Amino acid sequence: MSGPLRVAIVGSGPAGMYAAKHLLAGFGGKGPKVAVEVDMLDRLPTPYGLIRHGVAPDHPEKKKAASVFDEVADFSGFRFFGNLELGRDVKADELAQWYDAVIYATGASGDAHLEIPGEDLTGSLSAREFVAWYNGHPDFNGVAPDLSGERAVVVGNGNVAMDVARILSTDPDVLAKTDISDTALAALRNSRIREVVVLGRRDAQHAAFKNPELEEFDELNGVDIVVEGDDLAEVRGADATTARKLDTLRRYAKRGATGNPRRIVLRFLASPVEVRGEGHVDALVVGRNRLEPGPDGQVVARPSGETKVIETGLVLRAVGYFGTELPGLPFDASSGTIPNREGRVVDGEATVSSVYVTGWAKRGPQGIIGTNKKCARDTVRSFLADATAGSLHTAGTLSRTDVEKALRERQSHVVDIAGWRRIDDVERTAGRSQGRPRVKLSDLGELLRVSAG
Numbered sequence: 001m002s003g004p005l006r007v008a009i010v011g012s013g014p015a016g017m018y019a020a021k022h023l024l025a026g027f028g029g030k031g032p033k034v035a036v037e038v039d040m041l042d043r044l045p046t047p048y049g050l051i052r053h054g055v056a057p058d059h060p061e062k063k064k065a066a067s068v069f070d071e072v073a074d075f076s077g078f079r080f081f082g083n084l085e086l087g088r089d090v091k092a093d094e095l096a097q098w099y100d101a102v103i104y105a106t107g108a109s110g111d112a113h114l115e116i117p118g119e120d121l122t123g124s125l126s127a128r129e130f131v132a133w134y135n136g137h138p139d140f141n142g143v144a145p146d147l148s149g150e151r152a153v154v155v156g157n158g159n160v161a162m163d164v165a166r167i168l169s170t171d172p173d174v175l176a177k178t179d180i181s182d183t184a185l186a187a188l189r190n191s192r193i194r195e196v197v198v199l200g201r202r203d204a205q206h207a208a209f210k211n212p213e214l215e216e217f218d219e220l221n222g223v224d225i226v227v228e229g230d231d232l233a234e235v236r237g238a239d240a241t242t243a244r245k246l247d248t249l250r251r252y253a254k255r256g257a258t259g260n261p262r263r264i265v266l267r268f269l270a271s272p273v274e275v276r277g278e279g280h281v282d283a284l285v286v287g288r289n290r291l292e293p294g295p296d297g298q299v300v301a302r303p304s305g306e307t308k309v310i311e312t313g314l315v316l317r318a319v320g321y322f323g324t325e326l327p328g329l330p331f332d333a334s335s336g337t338i339p340n341r342e343g344r345v346v347d348g349e350a351t352v353s354s355v356y357v358t359g360w361a362k363r364g365p366q367g368i369i370g371t372n373k374k375c376a377r378d379t380v381r382s383f384l385a386d387a388t389a390g391s392l393h394t395a396g397t398l399s400r401t402d403v404e405k406a407l408r409e410r411q412s413h414v415v416d417i418a419g420w421r422r423i424d425d426v427e428r429t430a431g432r433s434q435g436r437p438r439v440k441l442s443d444l445g446e447l448l449r450v451s452a453g
C-alpha cells in the first residue's frame with residue numbers, strides 16, 4: 001500500500017461524523033493502523049444531519065455533539081463536499097470506483113405510515129416534515145402547517161412526538177431565544193392552537209416517551225397537562241423508570257386542568273382509525289384499544305371497537321422515520337436499511353467489496369446521537385480489518401486531486417469547509433445580536449450564496 005487509503009463518507013450526521021473521527025483520530029487516541037484520508041459528502045450545504053434538522057431547538061445541550069464535525073474538519077486529510085447528492089450528482093458505482101472505500105451514513109429520510117384512510121389529506125403531516133420545517137431544513141421551508149385551528153393531534157407518543165407537542169405549546173418568546181427557523185417562529189407566533197392531543201396506542205406504563213421528555217412538560221408556562229384513557233393504577237413489579245414515569249403522570253393527573261390557556265392531553269390506549277375531511281383534515285377518528293398478551297412477554301394493543309371523533313385541522317404522524325432506497329445500493333424494504341454484516345454492505349449473500357454502512361441507514365431509525373458512536377466504530381473496525389487483510393478494491397481509484405475535480409464537474413456549487421464556515425459565521429453573528437445560538441439560513445439559494453462568500 002503506497003499513500004493513505006482514501007475513504008468517502010456519504011452523510012455528515014452523527015454516524016458519518018463519528019466514522020470520520022474513528023478513521024482520522026483512531027480509537028481512544030491510539031490511532032488506526034491504516035493511514036486514511038476522508039472526503040465527506042452531503043446532499044445539503046450544511047453538515048450535522050439530524051443534529052441540525054432533527055434535535056429540538058429548545059435542546060441546545062443535545063447539539064453539542066456537532067463539535068465532532070469541527071474536530072475532524074481540522075485534520076488535513078479531511079475534506080467536506082456539501083450540496084452533493086448521491087443519486088443526483090454522483091452514482092454509487094462511481095464512488096466505489098474512485099475511492100478505496102465508501103461508507104454510507106445517509107440516515108433515514110422517509111416515514112413509517114399509519115395505513116389508514118385520509119392519511120395524506122392536506123393538514124396531515126409526518127412529524128419528520130414538521131420537525132424539518134421548524135428546524136429550517138431547506139427542503140421543508142414550504143411545509144406551512146395549518147396552525148389556524150384550536151387543536152392539533154399528534155399520533156404516537158415517542159420522544160419525537162413529545163418534541164412536537166412541546167414546540168407547539170411553548171411560548172414563542174421562549175422559542176425566540178433558540179435556533180428555531182424564523183419562518184416557523186413567525187407561524188407559531190400566529191398559531192391558534194390551544195390543545196395538543198398526544199395519542200399512545202398502549203397504556204401509560206408502556207408509553208414510548210422517556211422520563212426527561214415527560215418531566216419537561218412541567219416547565220412549560222401556561223400549559224395544563226391532562227392524562228386520559230389510563231387510571232394510572234399501581235403496577236406491581238414495575239422497574240424504576242416505569243415507576244417514575246407513572247409517578248409523574250399521576251402528579252399531572254392529580255393537578256388536572258387549572259385554567260391555563262393551553263393544554264397537552266396525553267391520551268392512552270388510543271389509535272387513529274381514519275383521518276376525515278373534504279380536501280383538508282377536519283377530524284380524526286380514534287379507536288379505543290385494549291391490551292392483550294403478545295409474543296416475547298410483550299403486550300399488544302388491539303381495537304376494542306369503541307371509537308371517538310376528535311375535531312382537528314392538524315394531524316402530525318409521529319410513528320417513526322423510515323429509510324428510503326438509495327440508487328445503486330442494496331436495500332432491505334422491510335427494515336428500510338442497507339443490508340450489511342458488521343457494517344459491510346451485502347447484496348443477497350455476497351459482500352459488496354469496499355462498501356460499508358453506519359448509523360440509521362445500518363440499524364434503522366433508532367438510538368440517540370451517542371448510539372452512532374459505537375455503531376460507527378464497529379463499521380470502521382470492519383473497514384480496518386479489510387484494509388489490513390488487503391481485501392479492499394483499490395485498483396483504478398482516482399487521486400485526491402482528480403476526485404475533487406470529478407466531484408466539482410458534477411456539481412459546480414460544492415460547499416467545502418471554508419464555505420460551511422462562512423455559513424456558520426453568518427448564522428452565529430446574526431444569532432449573537434438576538435441572544436440566540438444562531439439564526440439559521442434555510443433557503444438553499446441563500447445558503448449557497450453565503451457559502452460562496
Ligand SMILES: Cc1cc2nc3c(=O)[nH]c(=O)nc-3n(C[C@H](O)[C@H](O)[C@H](O)COP(=O)(O)OP(=O)(O)OC[C@H]3O[C@@H](n4cnc5c(N)ncnc54)[C@H](O)[C@@H]3O)c2cc1C
Pocket residue numbers: 010011012013014015016041042043044047048049050051054055056059062084085086087105106107108109131160163321326358359360361366367368369370371372
Ligand atoms: C426529531 C428527532 C429528534 C432527535 N432528538 C435527539 C436528541 O435530542 N438527542 C439525541 O441524542 N438524539 C436525538 N435524535 C436521534 C439522532 O438524531 C440520530 O440518532 C442521529 O441523527 C442518526 O444519525 P445518522 O448519521 O445515521 O443520520 P442523520 O443524522 O439523518 O444524517 C444523515 C445525513 O445523510 C445525508 N444524506 C442523506 N441522503 C443523502 C444522499 N443521497 N446524498 C448525500 N447525503 C445524503 C443527510 O443530508 C444527513 O446529513 C433525534 C432524532 C429525531 C428524528
